[in-house]
Amino acid sequence: MIESTRNPRVVRAVRLHRARNRRETGDTLLEGPNVVDAALSAGLVPELVFTLDRDELANRAAQAGSEVVVVSDSVMNKLAGTENPRGPVAIAAVPESGPVAPVDTIVLCGISDPGNAGTLIRSAAAFSFQVVATPDTVDLWSPKVLRAAVGAHFATGIVTGSSPEAVAAVGIGLVALVPVEDGSDEPEESARPIGLMVGNESHGLSPRLLAAASATLTVPTSGAVESLNAAVAGSIAMFAIAQGRG
Amino acid sequence: MIESTRNPRVVRAVRLHRARNRRETGDTLLEGPNVVDAALSAGLVPELVFTLDRDELANRAAQAGSEVVVVSDSVMNKLAGTENPRGPVAIAAVPESGPVAPVDTIVLCGISDPGNAGTLIRSAAAFSFQVVATPDTVDLWSPKVLRAAVGAHFATGIVTGSSPEAVAAVGIGLVALVPVEDGSDEPEESARPIGLMVGNESHGLSPRLLAAASATLTVPTSGAVESLNAAVAGSIAMFAIAQGRG
Numbered sequence: 315m316i317e318s319t320r321n322p323r324v325v326r327a328v329r330l331h332r333a334r335n336r337r338e339t340g341d342t343l344l345e346g347p348n349v350v351d352a353a354l355s356a357g358l359v360p361e362l363v364f365t366l367d368r369d370e371l372a373n374r375a376a377q378a379g380s381e382v383v384v385v386s387d388s389v390m391n392k393l394a395g396t397e398n399p400r401g402p403v404a405i406a407a408v409p410e411s412g413p414v415a416p417v418d419t420i421v422l423c424g425i426s427d428p429g430n431a432g433t434l435i436r437s438a439a440a441f442s443f444q445v446v447a448t449p450d451t452v453d454l455w456s457p458k459v460l461r462a463a464v465g466a467h468f469a470t471g472i473v474t475g476s477s478p479e480a481v482a483a484v485g486i487g488l489v490a491l492v493p494v495e496d497g498s499d500e501p502e503e504s505a506r507p508i509g510l511m512v513g514n515e516s517h518g519l520s521p522r523l524l525a526a527a528s529a530t531l532t533v534p535t536s537g538a539v540e541s542l543n544a545a546v547a548g549s550i551a552m553f554a555i556a557q558g559r560g
Numbered sequence: 561m562i563e564s565t566r567n568p569r570v571v572r573a574v575r576l577h578r579a580r581n582r583r584e585t586g587d588t589l590l591e592g593p594n595v596v597d598a599a600l601s602a603g604l605v606p607e608l609v610f611t612l613d614r615d616e617l618a619n620r621a622a623q624a625g626s627e628v629v630v631v632s633d634s635v636m637n638k639l640a641g642t643e644n645p646r647g648p649v650a651i652a653a654v655p656e657s658g659p660v661a662p663v664d665t666i667v668l669c670g671i672s673d674p675g676n677a678g679t680l681i682r683s684a685a686a687f688s689f690q691v692v693a694t695p696d697t698v699d700l701w702s703p704k705v706l707r708a709a710v711g712a713h714f715a716t717g718i719v720t721g722s723s724p725e726a727v728a729a730v731g732i733g734l735v736a737l738v739p740v741e742d743g744s745d746e747p748e749e750s751a752r753p754i755g756l757m758v759g760n761e762s763h764g765l766s767p768r769l770l771a772a773a774s775a776t777l778t779v780p781t782s783g784a785v786e787s788l789n790a791a792v793a794g795s796i797a798m799f800a801i802a803q804g805r806g
Contacts, residue, residue, distance in 0.1 A: 433789045436789055439784045440781035440782060441782065469785050470784065534803075535686035536686060538685045538688065538712075538716065539715050543683070545789070545791075545792065546679060546791065546792055546795040549788070549792040549796060550795060550796055557780075
């Protein structure tokens with residue numbers, strides 16, 4: 315059992331909470347039973363799994379080929395980004411982004427809050443949307459985003475470092491999600507896949523991105539508040555589009 | 561200008577980040593320009609406003625009757641629950657809960673995450689829903705919940721420490737939001753107000769609460785993930801009910 319937070323493998327894992335270290339190594343941290351379970355079920359085998367007990371999930375990881383090490387409570391507290399973590403925490407290689415597929419897509423254009431990004435990935439998987447992110451969006455494979463998505467990363471396609479142009483290039487129609495109707499065209503009912511662009515929480519979509527869209531979409535509200543939370547607005551729009559497909 | 565974090569008024573404000581001190585004093589903290597602006601616009605006058613500059617919002621607060629004090633960056637960092645706060649931070653009395661009104665209502669039954677609670681209040685205001693919370697729900701007037709709702713507390717009715725029974729007692733029909741369809745009755749289209757019950761993020765609605773509902777509602781998903789985020793599910797359900805009303 316590892317009981318020292320200075321153990322080199324523990325140090326290596328803790329460093330992955332920093333974006334720079336994830337970029338340099340290509341690795342990330344999977345935290346909690348839901349995320350680790352979803353990764354294993356999708357065939358992604360973590361390199362190293364830290365666990366408090368040799369439980370069923372730890373055994374599944376070991377059978378799949380992960381190295382499993384039992385750690386003390388204090389080491390688990392150091393490894394995890396949450397309070398009172400029950401584990402496991404796993405080091406895994408970030409899957410490579412595949413090409414953009416010609417299916418309904420949510421395009422994250424500068425989403426900065428990890429909770430919002432994770433929630434949108436969870437909703438995207440629930441409504442059968444692919445997720446594409448621009449380079450100025452928060453790292454979708456950060457431990458915080460993975461936690462917020464509760465395993466949904468492994469249930470839908472995720473393409474990072476991409477652009478609305480790359481989405482349009484495979485025949486997806488770009489639609490801008492905007493908080494207030496601006497009188498431009500609503501998306502037509504069509505069999506063509508939709509690329510729903512969601513902008514930054516504070517600044518929304520830039521004029522350049524708005525100009526790239528062939529239609530805009532607004533979630534109708536009472537007007538009592540200025541806007542909805544970005545993850546809620548994006549999720550409602552995906553729900554509505556999925557209902558229209560249904 | 562206050563430059564010491566040991567100033568008694570600063571100490572008094574910082575203590576309000578703790579639930580126990582809010583309960584004992586009946587006060588809370590309003591953080592950020594959106595929340596303070598929304599409070600003032602709704603006629604709620606903070607007792608004390610800490611600000612970095614004597615700006616337009618600070619002047620509005622002073623005219624409304626707030627005491628306004630300018631503080632240094634280090635004091636503002638101590639006062640606020642966020643990094644790099646731009647202020648203001650204000651001490652205000654928590655408004656007293658009024659009675660439950662006979663209108664469409666979201667009933668928060670054990671929501672524990674402040675971000676989810678705040679997001680649901682924001683969506684409730686956007687879709688013209690009253691918010692009722694049970695005693696085991698996170699404190700809706702905590703600074704974190706106020707921040708996540710971005711001022712929506714002052715744009716809809718909020719009743720804390722209440723119950724589904726109190727909601728049903730004014731003629732609102734209770735509907736349980738559940739992640740998976742269980743074959744029970746869907747709510748009928750009716751002019752009667754709906755009381756949408758949303759359960760705890762991990763445990764959902766208790767059997768007792770499920771039994772109190774006359775219908776259940778499920779957000780249809782692809783099944784690729786077990787469930788949606790609680791704030792997203794509640795928001796989509798309010799959106800769908802509001803669309804049906806429209």
